[in-house]
Amino acid sequence: MKRFLLCLPLAVLVITGCSKKKVDDVPEPPRPVRIAPVTRADIDSQLIYGAELQPSVEVKLFSTVMDRILSLPFQEGDYIEKGEVVALIRREAMDRGLDQLGAQLLALDAQIANLESELARAKDLFTKGVATQQALDQVQTSYDATVAQRKALVAGRGQLAATAANAVVKAPISGVFANRMFEEGDIASPQAPLGRILVIDTLKVTLKLIESHVAKVHMGQEVTIDLDAYPGRTFSGHVTRILPYLDPETRTNAVEVSIKNPKDESGQYLLKPGMYGRAKLITERRENVIVAPGEALLLDTRITGEAGQELRKAVVVKPDNTADIRVVKLGARDGNQWEILEGLAEGESLVVRGHHGIKQGQNVVIDTQEDRL
Incomplete structure (x- = not known):
């Protein structure tokens, strides 16, 4: 009895080993694949x-006048001609300021005319020895100060007039109005564009x-x-x-x-x-070169690690219907077509579907049914 128990494990090992050998000896079934011939074609190298x-041109429209928008006639998508009025900004306060400055200029003109008469009389009296130099200098100083005041007033009025003119916003170029940011009645701001052309x-x-x-x-x-x-x-x-x-x-x-x-x-x-x-x-046109479709070229880290993206793995079906795994070198690319510099020959049958996980020398069967792969 003891001898039987000792022999039992050995018998189990022998039986198990024989079973494993029989399983390993079973050949893999043929792998269904779809193929396409390796051909020649003209290919354009592209970026x-x-x-x-x-x-092509974009211009932002700003109002330099911060006041209420009276008119903004264009809607988004409207075509605007160069020089057309895009917006009218309220300018009553500036117009009143211009009127006041105009009245001040008239008063200064009258004052200057009076000082010119006084200056001429003072010079005549000084020449005759009746008036002193000090009296002449006082009149001259008053005249010069008034003339200078008028010049400053003219400059200020011109600046205000220029600002008031900016209340009329005109299109600097012709184009399509876009991104309208305000409506009539809003307060225009120099920091925010009215829109774009x-x-x-x-x-x-x-x-x-x-x-x-x-x-x-x-x-x-x-x-x-x-x-x-x-x-x-x-x-x-x-x-x-x-x-x-x-x-x-x-x-x-x-x-x-x-x-x-x-x-x-x-x-x-x-x-x-x-x-x-x-x-x-x-960038370059390559004529009559060997080409292969992108779906037939597989990335494999074992072959791309050293040569970057120039190498791919491809599977060719040999005449005896077995798989031959190749390493191919790529050239120019045109859409889905790649130039093949090394690894494939014209006329070979290239696997384009069913090649993932295929082994070297594995039997294959050509499958033409679209829904089976």
């Missing part, structure tokens, strides 16, 4: 940046190029804009300004792109400031 449309027949986009892209962009370079508001439609622009310095904080270079704003059949501008999309700058 892609987020793009927000902005008016936007020039939108031409729009602009400001791109913040990273340092490694600066040398690839030049004045006049064509830029295509894809907007979320118009899927499938592309708008064209050109680089019109490149700042001659980098932002010291972000290490980016600001580049302005100008875009003509087309109109629809009703005459309305299609593009609106604030629309968002993507700006694409073609």
Whole structure:
């Protein structure tokens, strides 16, 4: 009995080992995958940046007169011609001040005329020896002081007149009125804008190029804009300004792109400031190169850790329907297409779906059913 109990664990181990060996020997079922052929194509190397449309010119309208707004005839979206009156500010107090200064000037003119007569008489009497030098000097001093007072009054009246003229706010440029901040009856403030005038027949986009892209962009370079508001439609622009310095904080270079704003059949501008999309700058055209779709190229930290983002993992189906895992080197990118510099050959069958977790040499089966992967 004791000998039987001693042999029992050994028998269990033998049976367990045999069972494990049988499980390991069971081959994995073929992995269903979808493939696409490796092809050649022309590819444009692009820089892609987020793009927000902005008016080409934006002017804020201020009133330098702090008083009640009598008229503000334009609503948001209205078109304003240069020189049109945008707002009228109350100016009665300034007009009364101008009238008072005008009356003071008339009084001073009469006083100056009288002093001129006195000065002429004093000079005549001094010449005849009747008046003293002191008497002549007193008249001369009074005359000079009154003339100086008049000059100061004229200057003050001119300044007040200029301020009063600012009660009429005119458009400095032609454009669309936006961001109306006040209503008629409000008190205008020199610190708060009445609104803005936007020039939108031409729009602009400001791109913040990273340092490694600066040398690839030049004045006049064509830029295509894809907007979320118009899927499938592309708008064209050109680089019109490149700042001659980098932002010291972000290490980016600001580049302005100008875009003509087309109109629809009703005459309305299609593009609106604030629309968002993507700006694409073609930096190089590569002809007849091997290309692969982005969904076939897998990130793998084991191969990208040393070479950065230039390497990807791809899976090729060999003629015997087994998986061959490759490391491929990438070149230019055009949308979803990547140039393949190394690792793939034209005509090879590239797995584009079902390749996650696949092993080297694993059997695969080509699946054409969309809903099965």
